[in-house]
Amino acid sequence: MGVLKKVLFALSCTVLAQSAHAQQVSxxxxxxxxxxxxxxxxxxxxxxxxxxxxxxxxxxxxxxxxxxxxxxxxxxxxxxxxxxxxxxxxxxxxxxxxxxxxxxxxxxxxxxxxxxxxxxxxxxxxxxxxxxxxxxxxxxxxxxxxxDTHALAVGTGGALVQNGGNKWFFLTADYAFGYSLEEETSKFVKAKGGQVLGSVRHPLSTNDFSSFLLQAQSSGANVIGLANAGLDTSNAIKQASEFGITQGGQRLAALLFTLAEVRGLGLKAAQGLTLTEGWYWDQxxxxxxxxxxxxxxxxxxxxxxxxxxxxxxxxxxxxxxxxxxxxxxxxxxxxxxxxxxxxxxxxxxxxxxxxxxxxMYLFQVKKPEESKSEWDMYKQLAKVPGDDAFLKASESGCQLTQ
Missing domain, CATH: 3.40.50.2300 (Response regulator)
Structure with missing residues (x-):
């Protein structure tokens, strides 16, 4: 076989192989x-x-x-x-x-x-x-x-109960995610010997948390669990600061808060918050x-x-x-x-x-004076092994595991 024929033969084999592969892809x-x-x-x-x-x-x-x-x-x-x-x-x-x-x-x-x-x-x-x-x-x-909500409850909820945060009141986003997060965290708080004193539900993407925060403030809880996310959590934290809630001794538990929201809120407002994430850039x-x-x-x-x-x-x-x-x-x-x-x-x-x-990992938001750069925002408090963080399949209620 001449050189040209060999080259053409090799090319045709490559095209055929690629075609065979592509046929396996819809x-x-x-x-x-x-x-x-x-x-x-x-x-x-x-x-x-x-x-x-x-x-x-x-x-x-x-x-x-x-x-x-x-x-x-x-x-x-x-x-x-x-x-x-x-x-x-x-x-x-x-x-x-x-x-x-x-x-x-x-x-x-x-x-x-x-x-x-x-x-x-x-x-x-x-x-x-x-x-x-x-x-x-x-x-x-x-x-x-x-x-998921179970991992967040195990991480943030568990840490606060173990550190004296044993009386909870929830501010909960009024849809499936909020209900699930409140339910999961409540179970974990009670299992650890804590109490849930009450909850109030707020509309998704509300701008005014004043009435909800006043109920939480007067509840007698030492932890206010924010069963929401994104700008809802950020706005609740900002307004809680304006109401002097944390200054009065109540702690805020941001049950779903990530680096993006901490950055948007700023370390001055977010400092001291505990939160759970599965990844951090500086690890x-x-x-x-x-x-x-x-x-x-x-x-x-x-x-x-x-x-x-x-x-x-x-x-x-x-x-x-x-x-x-x-x-x-x-x-x-x-x-x-x-x-x-x-x-x-x-x-x-x-x-x-x-x-x-x-x-998963439990983090605390740094104080402004602890941060060494613009995105240096967390200090790691604990690692939560995956088998502890997430429900076993047999306990999930999924019919596929029956």
């Missing part, structure tokens, strides 16, 4: 949708920065899987389950999206997971918290990354290197939602590679079987109900 492209709040109360919590994290994962994977290109699409669900469901349905039916991820806001995540189950499509949640996602509303194609050289790349692209340091989204996209692509196809059933099987080992999680594991288990 529509010859892997399309991932990032659906979250990009303009409302949780826009800093995840938002466009989560989209950028997803793009980083695609780039780090190499831009293709099984010879097919990978595409990221994104949309703003406005924290409305009906809007999210409409977008998800269009993505699945018309735009041939293979999987939907991030899904900030528990009511939205539950709605989209229900639709994904019906359509036999994979969804991976990083931005929502309710344990129902891997409990009574679990799905064989649904996965929960990053954190290791690997984290610092990733955070620098992220900062160069977004102008901010990432929180656990951003890095969790990176991890979930990366793991999904690894699962396609392992399965040899992007078909839902074999990819879901691979996701359940594969360990999670990346910048976000070490020795992570996925339970039969779809819950990804990894270590």
């Amino acid at each position: 529509d010859n492209v892997v399309k991932i949708g990032i659906l979250n709040d990009q303009s409302g109360v949780y826009a800093d919590f995840g938002g466009k920065s989560s989209v950028e994290a997803a793009r980083m994962a695609v780039e780090d994977f190499g831009g293709k899987v099984l010879g097919a290109p990978i595409e990221i699409v994104n949309a703003d669900h406005q924290n409305k389950p009906d809007v999210a469901s409409s977008i998800a349905r269009q993505w699945y039916d018309t735009e041939k999206v293979d999987a939907i991820m991030e899904l900030t806001t528990s009511s939205v995540a539950l709605a989209v997971q229900g639709l994904s189950k019906e359509k036999k499509k994979i969804n991976i949640v990083t931005g929502a918290a309710t344990t129902d996602l891997t409990g009574k509303q679990c799905s064989p194609y649904g996965f929960h990354w990053a954190y 290791s050289d690997e984290n610092r290197a990733f955070a620098k790349r992220f900062m160069d692209r977004t102008g901010r340091m990432p929180n656990m939602i951003h890095v969790g989204t990176y991890s979930s996209v990366l793991q999904y692509l690894k699962a396609i590679q392992k399965a040899g196809t992007d078909a839902t059933e074999p990819v879901a099987k691979a996701l359940h079987e594969m360990p999670v080992e990346d910048v976000f999680a070490k020795k992570g594991k996925v339970l039969p109900n779809g819950r990804m288990v990894y270590d």
Whole structure:
């Protein structure tokens, strides 16, 4: 065989191999949708920065899987389950999206997971918290990354009860996430010997917490649990400071508060808060290197939602590679079987109900004089082992584990 024929033969083999791989990928492209709040109360919590994290994962994977290109699409669900469901349905039916991820806001995540189950499509949640996602509303194609209300209750709730915060009153966001977070934390507070003196529910994205804070202030509680997130938590903390609540001896427990919100609030207002996150940029050289790349692209340091989204996209692509196809059933099987080992999680594991288990961390927000740089905001108080932080699958209420 001449040199030219050998070259042509090698090229034809390469084309055939790539074609064979592409045939294992539906529509010859892997399309991932990032659906979250990009303009409302949780826009800093995840938002466009989560989209950028997803793009980083695609780039780090190499831009293709099984010879097919990978595409990221994104949309703003406005924290409305009906809007999210409409977008998800269009993505699945018309735009041939293979999987939907991030899904900030528990009511939205539950709605989209229900639709994904019906359509036999994979969804991976990083931005929502309710344990129902891997409990009574679990799905064989649904996965929960990053954190949930049980992990937050074990971390922040447990630490405060053990340090004298034994009488609680809750300010709770009036939707599924808030109810779940209050319920989980209440169980843990009572199990540790504490009391729950009462609660009050506030509308999502309210600007006026005065009446709610006055009820909390007069409750006799020594801890006010903020079962909300994003700007709701920030505004509650600001107004609590104006009312002199912390100066009067009551402590605030920010049950879901991340680096993005601490940065927005500022160390002067946030100092002393205890919170639970699954990742912090200054924990290791690997984290610092990733955070620098992220900062160069977004102008901010990432929180656990951003890095969790990176991890979930990366793991999904690894699962396609392992399965040899992007078909839902074999990819879901691979996701359940594969360990999670990346910048976000070490020795992570996925339970039969779809819950990804990894270590969480309890942090305290630094005082302004303790901070050495703009994003130096946390000091680590404790590591919460994953098996302690998250519910066992057998205790979750998921029918898949029966």
